[in-house]
Amino acid sequence: MLNWVWGLVKAIWQVWLALGPRWLRYSFLGIALITAGYLGLKAFLKPNLTIETVNQVHYLNKGWTDEQRERFYFTPQGTELLGLEYDWFINLELPLSKDLLTSPDNMRGWGFIVTPGQQPTTLNPGNLPVGLGRHIDPKSGKERLDLTCAMCHTGELHYQGNALRIDGGQAVQSISNAKRGEFITTLAASVVATLINPSKWSRFADRVAGQDPATRNQLRKQIWGFLGNIKQFVSGAGAPKLYPVEEGRGRTDAVGRIANVVFGYDLDEPANYRVANAPVSYPFLWDIWRFDWVQYTGFTNQAMARNVGESLGVLAPIKLVNDEGELLTSEEFGESVIDLAGMHCVEGTLRSLEPPRWPEAILGNIDTQLATQGKDLFLDQCQACHGPHKVQPYQWKVASKPGENPDKQIDVNWQWDMDGDITFVGQQAVREDWREVIWAMPWVKTSVIGTDPTAADNYMDHRYDGSKIIPGSAPVNAGDGLQILLNRLVPKLYQDNNIDKALIADYDGLNVPFRIANMRAYKPRPLHGVWATPPFLHNGSVPTLYHLLSPLRERPKQFYIGNREYNPDHLGFITEQRPGSFKHDTSIKGNGNQGHLFTDIDMPGRIGRLLSMQERAALLEYLKVMGNPEFSDKLGGDPLDWSKYTQAPQFGSEQQACLDSFNAAKNNPAKVH
Known part of the structure; x- marks a missing residue:
């Protein structure tokens, strides 16, 4: 063996000497090392892009005009990417290419939604994908990239070159995925490459700063500062070690990330960082204005508090x-740029959004006889949990003076409570809910539903030190901690934004006071349009509705998510590995696909009897059109016909907020180069 190795070494040495003079040999070696290094770096930095072909977009939700859709997509809420300026973002190039980072092919490849042939508009002057807006920083006057509500809550299904836009649906972008080649890591690499590559810097500075040397030098300092912001965040709330379960595309550990940012990063309390290992899918938004409690664990009830908490995250x-x-x-x-008017505008806009309608011309005709059988099965097997459970408007008890706490909350701001539209029932002050009918959300304990409990367990068990806000207070969970903070922050934001007290009940959302409910449970929501929201269960662990109705042994233990090509037979995304997809491994804690089982076996998570293949097919057929008024008569009457539900109340302040947001964009045109 040693002789063979020695012979190989001597042969290589002879080849080396035969290459010519020393200077030539070392030149060859240098070129080879540089080439190998470049190719290795290129492979390392290669964007992880899904390859998709979209020829035409079809909008499946009714209830919105084009103006309302544009408003939802790009109205800012005051979020930022660590100070990233809008002009920088649209002018950055890929790390090892002259191609723009934000080119349509790149952004679509990372799962963002780009409409073929789209053009710049007043709200989207940079011609960016859905959900990437801008706001003006009031101190610097600079335009900052704003991550809007629509970035996570707009979905798209692809089928044979058709893009089926699902407004208010589940996104599949990878905004929080720090894996190599994904959007956020490529963005950081692009910033570094811009700073160290003279040619790349020259092109970038020409577009952003022009030729003035002082302006270019200032720009370089600002970019270095932004890079410092990234480093600081990645060493704290954004540290990869805190998120050991790959979120992939279309998922994020929302509550875990919000808690790490708010209680660790914003409060400058590193001891509050917790491992967030329970990624969940982005929930779909139509009809949520009807719900009494929202979030997967149903822990909060008020629109404004929910939106401010989300924006902090x-x-x-x-x-x-x-x-x-x-x-x-x-x-x-x-002190913040949180845009309460923008949030109020979007919240009002969402109330008129209908569920998506099954497009027969594209995905196939409905078998109405089979769907009618499915309707009866749904009413027998599913409605008890999924409802909707319609109840009369609540009279929310409120505190009317210091020391009162009628709902036994961990913290109450009685002045904010009383800023609503107040009536009295006897001696008890109440806020009368402005909805005609409320959909009551039942909580199903994790021990009953049997689905992966990690998200609910983390919510209940993780504790955060909030004593900076209330000195001497005991550690609290995320919901209670947010209540303690937001009870002080939201009224201050109202004050700073000059929101008239007469409008606070409206801005709060339908006169609902801010409350928290702590349950080791998940809420089963109504399922209108659920066919358009794969993958399924709260953590996206079941790829299709067919698999969700099937026994556990028939559910895939591993599958790939990231490509938006739709399977109209099983009602979900295709699951084979394709470029840009990530592997969902259900054996990992937080990724489990157990529970919500139709089986004859007495086991945890059993919610109904085993369904035959025919029954599964019937339920799938009904779920395609459940509540769709176009099919109600064809199904012999559908008790879940959404055209017969009460309509959303509309308020002038929402329209004014939308107008103000549009005028702010119009009066501050982006400096797009």
């Missing part, structure tokens, strides 16, 4: 503590 900059990490008690507390 999506890195809305906020001043809560001073340089020493102490809670601010001055007027600076809560």
